[in-house]
Amino acid sequence: MKTLQFLVIGKNQEILETLKRIIENNEGWKAEIQSDEAASYDYIKEKQIDIVLLSSGLEEQFEKDIKIFCENLEKETKVIDHYGGGSGLLKNEVYSLFPNLQG
Numbered sequence: 001m002k003t004l005q006f007l008v009i010g011k012n013q014e015i016l017e018t019l020k021r022i023i024e025n026n027e028g029w030k031a032e033i034q035s036d037e038a039a040s041y042d043y044i045k046e047k048q049i050d051i052v053l054l055s056s057g058l059e060e061q062f063e064k065d066i067k068i069f070c071e072n073l074e075k076e077t078k079v080i081d082h083y084g085g086g087s088g089l090l091k092n093e094v095y096s097l098f099p100n101l102q103g
Contacts, residue, residue, distance in 0.1 A: 002101060004050045004094070006031040009040050009066070011057025019055060019082070022090060029094075037062045041069060044077060051094065052079045 008019045008031055016033040023031040032047075034040050037058065044052065044066075052070055054063055063081070070077040078097045082090060095101060 002098070003028045003030065004098070004101075005048055006051045006053055007040065007043060007047075007049045008033045008053045008055055009035070009037065009058065010055025011035055012055070015055055019053065019090075023053075026091070037066075040066065044070065044073070048075065049077050051097070052077060053090075054079065054081050 010016050020031040023029045067079050080093045
């Protein structure tokens with residue numbers, strides 16, 4: 001099974017920690033959390049990130065900018081806008097980007 005590396009970016013620490021726990025409840029899924037928008041760019045450049053998960057509290061301009069940034073990377077990093085809806089919705093969002101992961 002492919003391991004997926006997530007970077008979850010948001011402003012609410014409790015929500016970030018919950019999303020990390022939900023993500024890591026899936027076999028092969030690993031997550032780091034980040035609340036510093038500026039530091040997110042360097043982290044994405046330096047690490048192998050498959051999915052950037054945008055959570056609550058982020059400025060609209062940052063969300064637009066980080067999407068453009070990820071699209072222009074040489075590596076393929078996907079972005080998901082995730083503002084709730086539970087673990088089932090999150091899985092569906094991931095599987096829509098990586099349909100080959102569905103068993």
